[in-house]
Amino acid sequence: xxxxxxxxxxxxxxxxxxxxxxxxxxxxxxxxxxxxxxxxxxxxxxxxxxxxxxxxxxxxxxxxxxxxxxxxxxxxxxxxxxxxxxxxxxxxxxxxxxxxxxxxxxxxxxxxxxxxxxxxxxxxxxxxxxxxxxxxxxxxxxxxxxxxxxxxxxxxxxxxxxxxxxxxxxxxxxxxxxxxxxxxxxxxxxxxxxxxxxxxxxxxxxxxxxxxxxxxxxxxxxxxxxxxxxxxxxxxxxxxxxxxxxxxxxxxxxxxxxxxxx
Amino acid sequence: xxxxxxxxxxxxxxxxxxxxxxxxxxxxxxxxxxxxxxxxxxxxxxxxxxxxxxxxxxxxxxxxxxxxxxxxxxxxxxxxxxxxxxxxxxxxxxxxxxxxxxxxxxxxxxxxxxxxxxxxxxxxxxxxxxxxxxxxxxxxxxxxxxxxxxxxxxxxxxxxxxxxxxxxxxxxxxxxxxxxxxxxxxxxxxxxxxxxxxxxxxxxxxxxxxxxxxxxxxxxxxxxxxxxxxxxxxxxxxxxxxxxxxxxxxxxxxxxxxxxxxxxx
Ligand SMILES: Nc1ncnc2c1ncn2[C@@H]1O[C@H](COP(=O)(O)OP(=O)(O)OP(=O)(O)O)[C@@H](O)[C@H]1O
Ligand SMILES: [Mg+2]
Numbered sequence: 001x002x003x004x005x006x007x008x009x010x011x012x013x014x015x016x017x018x019x020x021x022x023x024x025x026x027x028x029x030x031x032x033x034x035x036x037x038x039x040x041x042x043x044x045x046x047x048x049x050x051x052x053x054x055x056x057x058x059x060x061x062x063x064x065x066x067x068x069x070x071x072x073x074x075x076x077x078x079x080x081x082x083x084x085x086x087x088x089x090x091x092x093x094x095x096x097x098x099x100x101x102x103x104x105x106x107x108x109x110x111x112x113x114x115x116x117x118x119x120x121x122x123x124x125x126x127x128x129x130x131x132x133x134x135x136x137x138x139x140x141x142x143x144x145x146x147x148x149x150x151x152x153x154x155x156x157x158x159x160x161x162x163x164x165x166x167x168x169x170x171x172x173x174x175x176x177x178x179x180x181x182x183x184x185x186x187x188x189x190x191x192x193x194x195x196x197x198x199x200x201x202x203x204x205x206x207x208x209x210x211x212x213x214x215x216x217x218x219x220x221x222x223x224x225x226x227x228x229x230x231x232x233x234x235x236x237x238x239x240x241x242x243x244x245x246x247x248x249x250x251x252x253x254x255x256x257x258x259x260x261x262x
Numbered sequence: 263x264x265x266x267x268x269x270x271x272x273x274x275x276x277x278x279x280x281x282x283x284x285x286x287x288x289x290x291x292x293x294x295x296x297x298x299x300x301x302x303x304x305x306x307x308x309x310x311x312x313x314x315x316x317x318x319x320x321x322x323x324x325x326x327x328x329x330x331x332x333x334x335x336x337x338x339x340x341x342x343x344x345x346x347x348x349x350x351x352x353x354x355x356x357x358x359x360x361x362x363x364x365x366x367x368x369x370x371x372x373x374x375x376x377x378x379x380x381x382x383x384x385x386x387x388x389x390x391x392x393x394x395x396x397x398x399x400x401x402x403x404x405x406x407x408x409x410x411x412x413x414x415x416x417x418x419x420x421x422x423x424x425x426x427x428x429x430x431x432x433x434x435x436x437x438x439x440x441x442x443x444x445x446x447x448x449x450x451x452x453x454x455x456x457x458x459x460x461x462x463x464x465x466x467x468x469x470x471x472x473x474x475x476x477x478x479x480x481x482x483x484x485x486x487x488x489x490x491x492x493x494x495x496x497x498x499x500x501x502x503x504x505x506x507x508x509x510x511x512x513x514x515x516x517x518x519x520x521x522x523x524x525x526x527x
Contacts, residue, residue: 149358156326156352157375158345167374171362248361248403 036218045222053207058226061192061203064120065234068127069188073181075128076135083136084143085165097136105130106194113199123200127191131184138180142173175249178242185234193227273339275427275459276302276325280334283320293484294320298334300478300487304426307453307460309470311516312480318463319355321485322431325461326352338427348376351420353433357412359404365391365415366400372423383422390418394448410437414445421452428460435464443501446472450498467520471512472499479516481523489519 018038024030025037032040048054083090083097109126116122146169154164196205204223211219246252283295294317302308312318323329324336327346336343338350351372359368369387373380391400394414404412413433420428434442446469453460464470470477471493479489493512495503503509 147358149354149356150360152323152328153352153354153358153371154375155328156346156350157372158348159375163375167371168360171360248405250405 033215033217036221040218041221041225044216044218045225048219048222054223054226057202057204057207058230060120061189061196061205062230064123064192064195064203065127065188067120067124068129068191069131069185071124072128072131072188073135073184076132076137076180076184077139077177079132080136080139081143084140084169101133101137105133106191109194109198112195118199118201123192123195123203126195127188130187130191134183134187135177135180138176139173142176143169145176146172175242175246175251178238178246179251182235182238182242185238186231189227189231189234273304274301274337275304275306275339276300276461277337277340278321278325278334279336281321281324281331281336282333283317283324283329284332295324295331296484296486298485298487300490302459302461304459305457307450307462307473307475308478309462309464309474309476310478310480311464311467311470311520312485313482313520314465316480316482317485318465318480319431322352322429322461322463326350326429348423349426351423351425351428353413353416353420353428353430355431355433355435357404357409357416359412359415361404364401364403365396365407368404368415369418369422371419376423378423386424387418387422390421391415393452394418394445410441413437417445417449424456426458428458428462430460430462432463432465434469435466442466442469447501449473454498467513467516468504470516471495471509472504477512477516479519479523486523488523489516491516491519 022037022039025035036044045054079093083093106126108129112125112129113122116125143165146164150168150172151164154168159167192203193205193208196203197209200206204227208220208223211217211223242249243252278298278300281295281298282293284291284293286292298321300308310318310321320329324331325338325343327343327350338347360371363371366384366387369391370380370383372378373383388400391397394417396411396414396418399407399411404415407415413436417433420430434445437445449460449462450473452458462470462473474493477489477491477493478487479491480486481488491512495506495508495512
């Protein structure tokens with residue numbers, strides 16, 4: 001499938017689509033504030049990059065996303081482990097968790113801006129919050145889903161609960177944890193952008209918001225393009241690590257199949 | 263544990279006394295084992311045959327210390343079984359390998375769990391893997407192996423810490439007839455060399471007669487012992503022993519015993 005010929009055909013296909021788009025907008029005289037032409041989007045992208053405006057804001061959004069991802073994932077991992085290990089902890093935490101889980105976390109964004117201000121902190125908190133749950137849930141499920149036969153085997157060797165945890169439960173949980181990380185990575189970006197929409201002084205979300213006021217639709221499209229590339233790269237980076245680390249996992253051995261546990 | 267074992271034949275290794283096992287709720291209990299009584303002497307190879315669901319695996323799990331009995335008791339070397347022990351090797355019905363461990367590392371799992379001398383056991387693992395025909399596969403992963411090869415890894419893993427007692431639950435049930443006969447020969451060889459006590463479960467009558475010093479025949483659920491049969495065939499037994507009249511007579515007797523007990527329910 002992936003021959004050079006097919007690759008060229010693919011490029012050609014995209015080029016034809018873009019050309020049709022361009023022609024349709026021009027022929028039908030669609031106003032630029034409704035739908036810009038691909039060339040106008042290209043120009044916007046060029047201008048934003050030349051002035052350094054885009055790079056600066058990409059940097060800010062990426063930092064917020066990365067910090068949120070790290071804190072949120074670490075928190076989810078820790079709490080998930082605690083819950084999987086201790087029935088008592090699970091018992092007391094679960095009502096709170098069920099309540100928070102059902103709530104769309106982005107709805108908290110306005111409050112978080114009030115609590116943490118317009119700066120970066122509020123976006124990091126926002127991103128961390130949406131990352132937290134997929135990680136926590138997947139950690140719990142992963143640690144608890146160790147195969148009964150494997151547990152029996154470990155027990156028959158007179159393994160201690162700690163050994164069963166380290167030698168069996170943790171490796172068994174890794175595919176689940178990585179599925180959680182893949183989701184969390186994208187969620188973190190969404191959290192950061194939503195935070196910027198609600199109130200920010202910088203970042204790609206803030207740029208989109210301000211371009212919306214000035215009806216710079218081509219500019220918005222150019223940022224959407226950047227965001228989808230950024231999202232793709234972030235997701236690919238996690239997938240790459242997963243395939244390296246979890247070469248033994250059936251889902252990682254097959255190309256193009258993503259374990260979606262949520 | 264690694265000291266050379268002086269084969270003291272005659273001492274009781276396993277003693278099972280009026281053992282009964284019930285599963286499930288008090289309202290609708292499932293009686294899996296009923297009033298089981300037998301012993302296995304040190305160095306003896308005893309095979310349990312019985313129809314599917316008669317409680318063979320349950321018996322093995324009780325002996326491995328993985329679950330308690332409901333009534334009666336089981337003893338290992340004179341002490342009541344209170345939990346898993348390090349000097350037992352268990353082979354389960356399925357290979358139960360860890361996909362994140364290579365073949366060699368899977369075989370060395372008991373060494374890791376019991377913190378044994380890894381270097382020494384590594385050589386032993388290599389030798390055992392060679393013995394079961396897995397030379398060159400040491401660094402492969404379980405998913406790269408056929409089912410039969412995986413089961414052989416499980417056998418090596420059960421032998422690696424040189425346990426005095428081997429509990430084997432239909433270890434070769436998933437193998438093709440030829441590989442299975444090979445594995446039976448291998449097992450006999452290992453057993454004759456190292457004089458371990460072996461409790462081997464199967465539902466193949468031929469396999470039972472070929473391997474056993476004694477065969478325990480079980481009834482369908484609830485499992486009881488229908489017959490205990492001493493197999494007097496000279497060792498080492500070659501595969502051609504299966505064509506002898508004596509072998510045929512044993513097979514016939516076990517089959518009759520199974521059929522008779524099967525007819526009751
Ligand atoms: N954990 C359990 N809970 C409830 N019932 C069980 C449990 N384990 C086994 N049983 C029941 O006990 C009976 C004996 O099961 P067991 O697995 O020991 O049979 P078996 O002789 O090993 O069969 P097979 O040859 O098919 O492996 C079965 O009827 C089964 O339904
Ligand atoms: Mg069974």
